[in-house]
Amino acid sequence: MRSVREEFGNTLVKMGATLDDLIVLNADLSRSTRTSKFAQRFPQRFFNVGVSEQDLMGMAAGLALEGKTVVAATFAIFAMRAWEQIRNSIARASLNVKIIVTHSGLSDHGDGASHQSIEDIAVMRGMPNMRVIVPADAVEAGMAIEAVLDIRGPFYVRLGRDAPEVFDGAYDFEVGRAKRLLDGEDVDIVAAGVMVSQALSAAKTLKAEGVRAGVLDMHTIKPLDRGSLLQSAKKMGAIITAEEHNVIGGLGSAVAEALAEELPTPVERVGIRDCFGESGGYEELLTKYGLTPEEIVKAAKRVIVRRR
Amino acid sequence: MLDKRDIEPEAEEILPRAKTRRPPIESSHLAPAVRALEERARTVRLHILNMIHRAGSGHAGPSLSIADILVALYFARLRHDPKQPAWRDRDRLILSKGHAAPALYATLAEAGYFPVEDLLNLRRMESPLQGHPELGTPGVDVMSGSLGQGLSIANGIAMAGRLDGKTYRVYVLLGDGECDEGQVWEAAMTASHYKLENVVVIVDCNNMQSDGSTEQIKSKKPLAEKWKAFGWRVFEINGHDFYDILLTLDEALEVKGRPKAIIAHTVKGKGVSFMENNGDFHSGALSEQIFERASIELGHPVKSSGSERSR
Numbered sequence: 001m002r003s004v005r006e007e008f009g010n011t012l013v014k015m016g017a018t019l020d021d022l023i024v025l026n027a028d029l030s031r032s033t034r035t036s037k038f039a040q041r042f043p044q045r046f047f048n049v050g051v052s053e054q055d056l057m058g059m060a061a062g063l064a065l066e067g068k069t070v071v072a073a074t075f076a077i078f079a080m081r082a083w084e085q086i087r088n089s090i091a092r093a094s095l096n097v098k099i100i101v102t103h104s105g106l107s108d109h110g111d112g113a114s115h116q117s118i119e120d121i122a123v124m125r126g127m128p129n130m131r132v133i134v135p136a137d138a139v140e141a142g143m144a145i146e147a148v149l150d151i152r153g154p155f156y157v158r159l160g161r162d163a164p165e166v167f168d169g170a171y172d173f174e175v176g177r178a179k180r181l182l183d184g185e186d187v188d189i190v191a192a193g194v195m196v197s198q199a200l201s202a203a204k205t206l207k208a209e210g211v212r213a214g215v216l217d218m219h220t221i222k223p224l225d226r227g228s229l230l231q232s233a234k235k236m237g238a239i240i241t242a243e244e245h246n247v248i249g250g251l252g253s254a255v256a257e258a259l260a261e262e263l264p265t266p267v268e269r270v271g272i273r274d275c276f277g278e279s280g281g282y283e284e285l286l287t288k289y290g291l292t293p294e295e296i297v298k299a300a301k302r303v304i305v306r307r308r
Numbered sequence: 309m310l311d312k313r314d315i316e317p318e319a320e321e322i323l324p325r326a327k328t329r330r331p332p333i334e335s336s337h338l339a340p341a342v343r344a345l346e347e348r349a350r351t352v353r354l355h356i357l358n359m360i361h362r363a364g365s366g367h368a369g370p371s372l373s374i375a376d377i378l379v380a381l382y383f384a385r386l387r388h389d390p391k392q393p394a395w396r397d398r399d400r401l402i403l404s405k406g407h408a409a410p411a412l413y414a415t416l417a418e419a420g421y422f423p424v425e426d427l428l429n430l431r432r433m434e435s436p437l438q439g440h441p442e443l444g445t446p447g448v449d450v451m452s453g454s455l456g457q458g459l460s461i462a463n464g465i466a467m468a469g470r471l472d473g474k475t476y477r478v479y480v481l482l483g484d485g486e487c488d489e490g491q492v493w494e495a496a497m498t499a500s501h502y503k504l505e506n507v508v509v510i511v512d513c514n515n516m517q518s519d520g521s522t523e524q525i526k527s528k529k530p531l532a533e534k535w536k537a538f539g540w541r542v543f544e545i546n547g548h549d550f551y552d553i554l555l556t557l558d559e560a561l562e563v564k565g566r567p568k569a570i571i572a573h574t575v576k577g578k579g580v581s582f583m584e585n586n587g588d589f590h591s592g593a594l595s596e597q598i599f600e601r602a603s604i605e606l607g608h609p610v611k612s613s614g615s616e617r618s619r
Contacts, residue, residue: 023471047467047502052494055460059498062464065450066472085491088454089461093443 001162005102007138008159009034011145012071016042019149023063024071025049027056033073033102053078057085057099064095069149072097076104076117076158083123091129091154098148100157104134105193105244106272106286107160112279118272122249124156125222132221133175134158134243134251136196137166140219143173151175160244162282164197166217178225184214187300187307188232188239192218192251195242195270195291202242202296213300224254226262233265237308240268240299244291247271266306268299333551341384342550348418349379349550353579354608355414355427361599363431366439369577369589371411373514373547374481377572378415380553381479390420393446399476400449400465404458405483405512406440407591412448413437421447456489458482459509463495466504477506477561485517487528493538499567500539507567508560509540512547514576518590535569547572580605 016022016038028051030036039046049055053074060072072079079086079101090097101120108115125132133148133155135141141159148155171179181196182203191199196217203213216232218225233239239259241252252269259265272289286292333339352375360366378401382388386399403412410430417424422436422445429435436445440453450461462478469476486492499507513531515522522528536542541563545552553572560568576590577583580602594602 044471049494049498050501052491052498054456054491055463055494055498058457058460058491058495059464059467062450062461062466063468064464065461066465066468068468068471084454085457085460088451089457093451 002138002165003162004135004138004141004159005032005034005161007142008100008102008145009037011142012038013041015146015149016045019069021068022071022149023047023068024073025056025060025063027051027053027074027078029074032075035071035073053082054085057082057097058089060097061089061093061095064090064097068096070097072099074101075108075115076101076120077115080117080120080123086130087127091127094129094153096152096154098145098155098157100145100159102159102161104158104160106277106289106291107162107194107244107282109282109285110279113276116277118246118277119249120156120158121221121243121245121251122253125254126249130154130156131175131223132156132158133219134192134221135219136191136193136217137163139165139167139170140173140217143170144175144219147173147175158193160194163194166197166200173219176220176223176225178228179217179219180214180228181217182213182215184236185212186236186238187211187304188214188216188236189242189296189300190216190218190229190232190239190251190255191242192221193244195244198291198293199242199296202293202300205293205297206300211300211304218251218255221251221254224258226258229255229258230262233259233263238266238303238306240270240296240303242270242291242296245271246274248274265308266303268303270295270299330555336551338551338554342554345376345379345383345550348383349376350579350606350608352379352411352414352418354603354606355417355424356410357580357594357599357602357606359410359414359427359430361594361596362428364593365591366410366430367407367591368410368594369516369583369586369591370405370483370512370514371408372578372580372583373574373576374405374408374512375411375415375578376548376550377481377510377512377553378411380550380557382415382419384554385557386479387476390447393421397474397476400462400478402450402458402462402478402480403441403452404480405455405486406452408481409437409439409441412441413445416447419447455483455486456491459492459495459499462507463499463502463504466499466506467502469506470504475506477508480507480509482509482511483517484511484513484515484522484528484531485525487511487531488517488526496535496538496540503565504567505563505565508557509535509567509569511569511571512574513571514574516576516585516587516590520587532571535571540567540569542569542571544571544573547574548578
């Protein structure tokens with residue numbers, strides 16, 4: 001496991017040195033989100049607005065209107081409290097604000113259901129002008145943050161707390177281009193976030209059982225890499241999606257929508273089955289809510305039977 | 309971090325003492341300017357009614373109540389240039405009560421940001437004059453429409469100005485009904501915490517909101533004291549008295565180190581007797597008959613079929 005939020009803080013410090021107009025805003029969670037690292041290094045370009053997420057988004061909009069590159073950081077669930085401010089004050093005018101959130105999915109495990117964000121991908125990708133990135137691990141998070149800071153307009157970058165390492169080092173990350181991690185023949189696992197690492201272990205298990213499963217890291221949920229997805233659907237004829245999110249409205253839905261329009265293909269969605277979480281250990285919760293390699297393996301076996 | 313300068317004398321009045329020392333308008337050098345502004349505001353009101361009549365919908369009452377404040381700002385106090393809407397050093401104006409867009413558009417057209425004839429495209433598809441302000445309309449600094457969001461944006465703009473060493477001021481027009489929104493108070497705290505002295509809020513206090521009087525729906529009283537308690541320097545004015553508006557705007561700028569709020573007591577529907585304080589004219593269509601009666605009251609009958617040229 002490696003801390004994704006540490007990487008977030010470190011990347012902001014790195015980018016702050018070259019991007020003079022980078023401003024970081026926070027709503028009283030700078031220590032938890034690790035934006036405190038940026039605050040220490042660039043105190044003049046860091047503002048804490050206190051426990052007020054609506055105000056956070058509005059202030060970000062104002063700074064962006066004057067040409068600043070703005071990062072607005074808080075926990076995923078609390079950013080959603082200001083969804084309408086993000087829509088009306090930021091996305092409507094396509095302002096240069098990067099909403100970078102931590103503690104998404106079940107990763108704020110101990111704090112319980114109130115702090116766990118399992119609907120955010122659904123509501124953020126439904127917003128015009130907004131792009132949605134869900135990095136697989138700390139390395140990819142760093143690359144994703146650098147990439148979005150380099151592209152004008154609004155982004156939602158969804159980070160967890162800790163994630164098993166998927167990447168040894170940087171690769172040529174590109175927004176909107178999925179990363180092939182494993183080639184397969186029988187079925188493809190399209191995953192995002194912490195579920196990328198779960199997909200890789202599921203693929204190992206499947207291989208031992210004679211099923212050649214591929215893994216596609218779909219770090220950009222919107223705009224979805226339809227090209228890679230269609231290629232995969234054509235070759236395999238069966239797709240599994242895996243995400244640390246409700247099965248309604250997230251990556252699974254995005255994939256199913258694209259395939260329904262372009263190449264109807266059997267899909268099995270691994271995710272939280274439309275229920276709230278609870279307090280517990282992270283691993284425990286991932287297991288209870290079906291976010292495990294075992295669930296992916298089961299889904300693979302179901303979908304292969306239905307293969308096109 | 310409280311230092312001595314932040315502590316006001318206990319007897320600080322909400323109304324600044326300077327107000328009582330003002331010369332009467334008749335002997336003020338501002339008298340001719342005030343007369344010209346009154347005439348301009350009458351024209352703006354006629355535009356507002358014509359626009360809403362033609363569009364078939366819009367918020368007449370809330371637009372009429374801020375017409376005088378907008379005219380005072382754009383014709384006498386804002387540092388702006390209609391030839392260069394994106395001038396970096398201009399003063400900004402945020403119409404946080406975005407439903408009063410017709411008043412803003414009419415004032416911007418009169419100021420020369422776009423032709424007066426364009427006003428008749430209000431709420432038409434693909435027109436820059438959308439039902440609520442969008443970026444891209446010449447002179448519109450900030451989009452709005454969903455209440456309560458303007459002050460947070462103003463704070464961001466003011467913060468950027470401070471970082472960039474700019475001296476522009478950021479004026480925010482809020483409705484009193486809008487002060488129900490929690491975000492207004494989040495932002496009020498932020499502005500005083502960061503001592504954003506270039507932020508000036510003007511609350512259009514017409515005592516009415518969509519569903520009825522502010523007292524019936526949700527009392528804002530005591531509104532001036534609320535702003536004061538949030539760390540703002542507060543002024544109260546008659547929002548239809550240009551002399552009061554101009555002098556108070558000037559006095560507000562003399563206050564350093566904190567944001568300023570001007571509580572402007574206004575009348576919803578101001579200028580048309582049967583619209584004043586009448587909730588029926590909060591929003592909706594204005595019939596031919598209503599429009600003609602209102603135009604006659606404003607002393608300038610406008611044939612709704614013809615184009616409005618009152619300059």
